Amino acid sequence: MSSPIQLKPDETFILNVGPQHPATHGVLRVKMEMNGEYIVNAETVIGYIHRMHEKMGELKTYPQFLMNLSRMDYLGALGYSHGHVLVVEKASGIEVPERAEYIRAIMVELNRIASHLFWFGAFVMDLGGFSPLMYALQDREHILDMLEAVTGSRLTYCYFRYGGLYNDVDDQFVASARKFIPRMRKSLKKYHKLVTGNVIFRKRLEGIAPLSKETCRKYGASSAVARGSGINFDVRKNEPYSVYPEFDFDIPVYHECDSLARYNVRMDEIEQSLRIIEQGLDKLPGGPIMPEKKPKIIKPPEGDYYQAVETARGSFGVRLVSDGGKTPYRLKLRSPTYSNMHLFDESCRGMLIMDALAFMGSLDLVIPEIDR
Amino acid sequence: MRLTLFNVVVAVIIAIAFAAVNAAYLVWAERRGAARIQRRPGPNINGPFGLLQPPLDGIKLMAKQLTIPGGADKILFIAAPVLAMFPAIMSFVTIPFSENIVAKNMNVGVLMIFAFAALGSTSLLFAGWSSRNKYAMMASIRAVSQTVAYEIPMLITTITVVMIAGSMDLMEIVHQQSGSILSWNIFPLFGRSHNILMPMSFLIFFTCTLAETNRAPFDLGEAESELVAGFHTEYGSMGFGLFFMGEYANIVIGSCMTTILFLGGWGCPFGLFPGVWWFIIKLYLLIATFIWIRWTFPRTTIYGLLNLSWKILIPLSLFNLLFTAGLLKVF
Amino acid sequence: MICEETKRALQKLFPADEVIAETPEEAVDDSEKKAKKPVPRANGLLERDYAVHGYHLDAQVAADQVVEAVGILDKADFFIESITGVDWIKDNQLEVIYDFSRYDFDLCRVVIRTRVDRNNPEVPTITEIYAGANWHERETHDFFGIKFIGHPHLIPLLLPEDADFHPLLKDYKA
Incomplete structure (x- = not known):
């Protein structure tokens, strides 16, 4: 009787991980050339949910395109909108009221925590531990409730406007955000006890x-991938934008360069984001949330503008080439995981498949954001 | 109990029914337990506490078509799930639940159970090999190397117990431990050996049971985040159902063996009212531990797993075997 | 600091020119701009206002100078942010834009750009220098049809495998 799969001893075989595979968290495909459990070579194939946001950007007017940004990264949508509104404001010289800037920062940080929490759960699930996902989702739920009350949506926010915000926060939001901070700190302690200290987890x-x-x-x-490798790089610090210089927070950097370092960076970032929210709530100034003077139709003057922001997944850049018209001449969206994912091919050579998939989890991939 | 054909047939049927009902309701218990650990309700719609969930799941699975992938080895593909369930059920025949409740007691009961347990790994191999799926193939290779690695410390530990009892008869092993908790093999102060290392042996045996039954944190055979669903990737319908039930039946067997070999079978911890209820309590406590562990720990790597067996468990269990032999000579 | 050094290093690519402080187009007011037909910028190095544009140095080089210019940045420990293109259909040119930034706190963003003929867009690859340019160049090839000479694997990345269209060209009609 012959085996259904024929292999010579020194022969490699191709394993198609994805596009439908539980570890890829989306429609990502990695063609792995395997020698037993070891990866000899890997080729990542992306583009399964490519939607050509950049062409849409050229076809739509500026306000029409706002909602596309949150469809890029569904977990940390606000950070992406932030980058976009910042570059358009910079180009067309719109002044943003201070209150709006603070609320933006608070919202983006809340969204960052939500994104990191989801990543935490999914990452531990990649390693075979199921329960932390449920715990993380419960904490994330509090954030989503808060964001929903203010922005009106739970996942694909369209909250930022050029020059300000769609909706002001109320006292109830401030109160629930204040209540959320100690609760999150408590759960963070629990996560460290349950997961970070686990001997199997650390060995993996x-x-x-x-x-x-x-x-x-x-x-x-960028993001935790760089910071886990000892690179002290965070756009919020390196290239301060918005009101981030006003806040006192640290950039967690680990020098071990391994998957655990990337995990530790993200877990520490949750704490830093909590600090920013805490200070933001303390400092939250009064005043309007939209500028008094704002052009009716957004028409940035001719030129070439670039803005990078630190989203939950890393340095997100928007390049706006304007010809002075109602629509951008060219809108390039530089997505962070695109670059982070790219190094997977080279780095996973010679790894065991289970280590490689743990590594993939530590990159914090959101596929719609890679494919755009 | 007089051994008539009728008696044996009835007893075997009861054993099979016990195994099947246990397997089905352990799925329910697992889901409820997982839900409790994860702070969600779990299946609670069908029937009181969702108790009708397992039969309904069974009906659903049976109503599905068993698809056989093109190019698969048909005979082995169909044989594999049957082989997963069959040895587990057969093992129940010889397990004594109490003084009187045993289908067929044999003087080589231990041997028989391990012989059937070894059959289980062939089912994994068959399933992975015949599916014509690279994930299944990799998973079955993992599962077999794992089973082989963990059978050795498990058997050595069992031999230690058999040596103390001086018999391979499961009844006899339990009788040896009669009395209070202090004469059980887990902590045998009043037993024959006075071996203080026995708790370690218990842990080794329990770990091996976890690994043998392919349970988390050793569920490398079906590591769903890496190998999709492992060896049963291509199975649907009742083929999958049988694998699923086989896994739980194996858990019950493993827990029964742990109870008999280390926890004094149907003996009461205080030496009072021995009976089947103690056996059941111990059995389900062990099973609850299985569930608890599964939903708490992440998965190990294949090399970490094999290293644990070959480098730690086997030397330790061998040492304990020699140590016990020495103690038995002394006392 | 590093900006100054990089500027000097990049300046060597354009022996004749002096550094221009600000773009001439921005200096002139709107009415004048409308009057004369905008001409594509000549190759050279510009120092941009970071507060307005979001980057410091803007070097436009000839296509065959790209590798040399990127090599300078690689030596100075810049990391690659992205590569993209712009279709200047009126000038019948395609522009390739390379973005670079730094990991340290010595903030300096550098943009290298090159313009090639729209009918025959060919730019040498920089994958030899920055391995991470691989996907960015493939993406730019997808969207604009720019051929990166020497690229190891120039097949569609985001578009379907058999895609022969380039959606971000201005004359592309879906």
């Missing part, structure tokens, strides 16, 4: 998938 991540600084630089990695 320590020393796995080391990424050198040089690799990060050559691929343009």
Whole structure:
């Protein structure tokens, strides 16, 4: 009787991980050339949910395009809108009231925590632990409730406007946000007890998938991928924008370069985001949320503008080339996971498949954001 | 009990029914337990506390078509799920639940159970090999290497107990431990060996049971985040159902064996009112631990798993075997 | 600091020119701009106002100078942000834009751009220098049809495998 799968001893075989695979969290495909459990070579195939947001950007007027941004990254949507409104405001010289800037920062940080929480749960699930996802989702639920009350949506927010916001926050939001901070700190402690200290968990991540600084630089990695490799890079600090210089927060940096370092960075970032929210709520000034003077039709003057922001997934850049018209001449969206995912091919060579998939989880992928 | 054909047939039927009902309701218990751990309700719609869920799931699975992938080895593909369930059920025949409740007691009961347990790994191999699916193939190779690795410390630990009891008869092993908790093999102060290392043996045996039944944190055979669904990736319908039930039947067998070998079978911890109820309590406490562990720990790596067996469990269990032999000579 | 150094290094690519402080187009007011037909910018290095444009240095080079210019940035420890294109259909040119930034706190964003003929868009690849340019160049090839000479694997990345259209060209009609 012959085996249905024929292999010679030194032969490699191709394993198609995805486009429908539980570990890829979306329609991502990795063609892995395997030698037993070891990966010899990998080729990532993306573009399964490519929607050509950049062409849509050219066809739609500026306000019409606002809602597209939150369809890019469904977990940390507000950060992406932030980048877009900032570049358009910069280009057309719109002044943003201080209150709006503070509320933006608070909202983006809340969204960042929500995104990190989801990542935390999904990452531990990649490693085979199911329960933390449910705990993380419960905490995320509080954030979504808060955001829903203000923005009107739970996932694909369209909250920022050029020059300000769609809706002001009320006392109830401030109260619930204040209540949320200690609760989140408590759960964070619980997560560290349940997951971070777990010996199996640490064994799975320590020393796995080391990424050198040089690799990060050559691929343009950002977010926890870079910070886990000892690179002190956070757009909020390196290239301060909005009201971030007003806040006192740290950039967690780990020098181990492994998957555990990336995990630790994200977990510490939750705490830092809580600090920003806390200070933001304390400092929240009164006043309007939309500027008094604002052009009726957004028409940035001719030129070429760039704005980078730190989203939950890393440095997101928007390049706006305007010809002075009602629609952008060219709108380039530089998505962070696109670069982060790119280094997977090179780095996963010689790894066990289960380590490689843990590594993939540690990159915090959101596929619609890669494919745009 | 007089051994007539009628008696044996009835007893076997009861054993099979016990195994099947246990397997079905452990799925329910697992889902409820997982839900409790994860702070959600779990299945609670069908029947009181969702108790009708398992039969309904069974009906649903049976109503599905069993698809056989093109290019698969048909005979082995169909044989594999049957092989997963069959040894587990057969093992129940010889397990003594109390003094009188045993289908067929044999003087080589231990041997028989391990022989059937070894059959279980062939079912994983068959399933993965015949599916013509690379994930299934990889998973079955993992599962078999895992089963082989963990059978050794498990058997060595069992031999330790058999040596203490001086018999391979499960009844005899339980009788050896009669009395209070202090004469059980887990903590045998009053037993024959006075071996203080026995708690370690218990842990080794329990760990091996976890690994043998492919349960988390050792569920590398069906590591769903890596290998989709492992060896049963291509199975649907009742083929999948049988694998599923086989897994739970194996858990029951493993817990029964742990109870008999280490926890004094149907003996009461205080030496009072021994009976089947103690057996059941111990059995389900162990099963609850299984569920608890599964929903708490992440999965190990395949090499971490094999290293644990070959480098830690086997040397430790061998040492305990020699140590016990020495103690038995002394006392 | 690093900006100054990079500026000097990049300046060597354009031996004749001096650094221009601000774009001439922006200096002139609107009425004048409308009057004369805008001409494509000549190659050279510009220092941009960071507060307005979001980057510091803007170097437009000839296509065959791209590798050299990127090599300078690689030596100075810049990381690659993105590569993209712009279709200047009126000038019958395609522009390729390379964005670079730094990991340290010595903030300096550099944009390298090059313009090629729209009918025969060919730019040398920089994957030899920055491995991460691979996907960015493939994406730019997808969207604009710009051929990156020497690219190891120039097949559609985001578009379907058999895509022969380039959606971000201004004359592309869906």
